Structure formats: structure tokens, C-alpha cells
Amino acid sequence: MKLILLGAPGAGKGTVAKRLTEIDGSVQISTGDILRGAVKAGSELGKEAQGYMDRGDLVPDALIMGIMGNRLQEPDCAKGFLLDGFPRTIPQAEALDEILTKLGIKLDMVVDIDVPRDVIFDRLCTRRTCENSDCQAIYNVKSMPSKVEGKCDKCGSAIIQRADETEEAIGHRLDTYNEKTAPLAGYYKNSGLLKTVTGTSSDAVVDAIKAELKI
Ligand code: ADP
Ligand code: ZN
Numbered sequence: 407m408k409l410i411l412l413g414a415p416g417a418g419k420g421t422v423a424k425r426l427t428e429i430d431g432s433v434q435i436s437t438g439d440i441l442r443g444a445v446k447a448g449s450e451l452g453k454e455a456q457g458y459m460d461r462g463d464l465v466p467d468a469l470i471m472g473i474m475g476n477r478l479q480e481p482d483c484a485k486g487f488l489l490d491g492f493p494r495t496i497p498q499a500e501a502l503d504e505i506l507t508k509l510g511i512k513l514d515m516v517v518d519i520d521v522p523r524d525v526i527f528d529r530l531c532t533r534r535t536c537e538n539s540d541c542q543a544i545y546n547v548k549s550m551p552s553k554v555e556g557k558c559d560k561c562g563s564a565i566i567q568r569a570d571e572t573e574e575a576i577g578h579r580l581d582t583y584n585e586k587t588a589p590l591a592g593y594y595k596n597s598g599l600l601k602t603v604t605g606t607s608s609d610a611v612v613d614a615i616k617a618e619l620k621i
Pocket of ligand 2: 543
């Protein structure tokens with residue numbers, strides 16, 4: 407399947423994407439994970455991106471398009487992909503349209519995961535992430551704690567609170583989302599690809615997507 411997952415930070419895009427990969431081997435492509443990996447590795451890209459990310463600002467479109475233009479041409483995308491955290495602005499969506507047209511790829515659907523702001527805020531404040539950039543497993547101190555406190559179940563690395571998951575940075579990320587990313591729903595509605603799923607459980611979102619795709 408070839409999907410874009412839209413939704414505010416904390417809406418569950420990453421969790422939904424991971425479940426969908428299990429269905430047909432489509433790959434999850436998370437620009438946030440790619441960027442955090444670059445920061446950890448200390449690459450040029452990481453150095454350029456880090457300041458924006460820590461403040462909860464979007465990384466410039468040109469940097470993101472450099473990453474995604476290449477990523478979508480890698481062979482593992484042939485089976486399908488779940489774009490998680492991209493596109494995040496109208497210019498990114500327009501650039502993506504061009505890339506897809508050039509590569510002869512058609513999207514199946516754009517899913518907008520719609521979760522109330524207070525639920526999102528609470529989720530992000532209690533979210534914890536495995537610091538190993540190859541793992542990046544997600545936990546939640548309230549609803550999904552790790553078995554051993556502070557340690558990742560999957561790889562044993564430390565579980566941390568991301569620099570952009572302080573209350574201040576979260577508020578800023580949500581405002582940025584409303585201003586820059588929320589308009590994408592209108593953009594994809596016009597192209598007839600949009601499916602809005604309202605729900606706070608990732609299971610329900612996955613079920614709605616499967617029903618829509620008849621899989
Ligand atoms: P979340 O969806 O939880 O905010 P992500 O992991 O998707 O977090 O992204 C973390 C940060 O990486 C964002 O706050 C932003 O700085 C940067 N980022 C990720 N994807 C994009 C994108 N498509 N365009 C611009 N910046 C991005
Ligand atoms: Zn881990």
C-alpha cells in the first residue's frame with residue numbers, strides 16, 4: 407500500500423504505520439526518525455537539522471526534499487510505503503506530487519488521523535523514546551511502560567524524554583502543526599485521496615484503513 411499518514415504530533419502515526427507494515431511488507435518512512443538518526447550520527451544533515459528540531463520548529467523544506475527524493479527511489483519502496491511525518495507543508499506536498507509523477511507512483515490514500523488536542527498534549531508529555539537511533543521504540547509512562555523502568559524492552563538502551571517533548575516545545579509543535587500542516591487535509595481533499603479517521607485508539611485507525619482498502 408502507498409499511503410500518507412497525516413495527523414498532529416502524538417496522533418499515533420508511527421504506531422499505525424508500524425502495524426500496517428506487518429500487513430504487506432510496505433516500509434514505514436518517518437522523516438522524524440531519519441532526522442534523529444542523522445543528529446545522532448553527527449552528519450551534516452543532522453547538524454543542520456538539530457536546532458530546528460529541539461525548538462519544535464520544522465526543518466526547512468529543501469532539506470526534507472533532499473532526503474525524500476532519494477528515499478522514495480530506494481528498492482524497498484517498490485512494495486509500498488507509509489509516509490509518517492511527511493509531507494508537513496504545502497510546498498512539501500507539491501514537491502512530493504512532482505516526485506511521484508516522475509516515478510510513476512500513485513498513492514492509494516491519504517489518512518488524516520484526527521485526535522483531540524488535550525489527548526495529544528497528555529500523550530506527548532508522557533511519551534518516552536528509546537535513545538538507540540536504530541531502534542527508536544516508543545513507550546508511554548502511563549499507558550505503555552517498558553518492563554524494566556528506563557530500559558528499552560527491545561534493545562536494552564536507555565529510554566529518554568526527547569528534547570522536543572517538554573511542555574513548552576510540545577505547545578509550539580502543536581501550534582506549528584495547526585499553522586503549517588493542518589492545511590494539507592484541504593490539499594488532499596481536493597485530489598480526492600483524503601480519508602479522515604477520528605479515533606484515539608491506533609487499533610481502530612488500522613481497522614478503518616483496512617476496511618477502506620478492502621484488505
Ligand atoms: P512528531 O510527529 O512527534 O512531532 P517527528 O518525529 O515526526 O515528530 O518529527 C520530529 C521533528 O523533526 C519535527 O518537530 C521537525 O523538527 C522535524 N521534521 C520531521 N519531519 C519533518 C518534515 N516533513 N518537515 C519538516 N520538519 C520535519
Ligand atoms: Zn530500543
